[in-house]
Amino acid sequence: MKYLLVTASLLVATASPALANKQANRQAHVEDHYKTVIQQVQTKRIKDLEADGYYVIKLIKTNKNGIPDLIAIHPEKGVLFSEVKRANGKLSPLQKYRIEELKKLGFNVEVHYGKTD
Helix, strand or coil, X not given: CCEEEEECCEEEEECCHHHHHHHHHHXXXXXXXXXXXXXHHHHHHHHHHHHCCCEXXXXXXXXXXXXCCEXXXXXXXXXXXXXXXXXXXXXXXXXXXXXXXXXXXXXXEEEEEECCC
């Protein structure tokens, strides 16, 4: 009998439930590590922007998917949208579309590729 394991980004057919469970745990660990790295990079970017005089808002849920992670507002420099990625992160097609959409509206937009150290 084969068992089918489905996670957010993993589809595995395996001959044993023990192996399926081990693979699911490994995938969960990778996803947790990725989330931790992104949180560290975002926290550092927020601190850097605030040190530069910006008022920073982290967007968690919006009515538009693909919108950048942060909105930074500066009294003289205006509004900056910041999409935060880990050092080797990639933009999704929807994120690229939203960034171009915001630029066409006249907003400053950055993609910040950060390190955690």
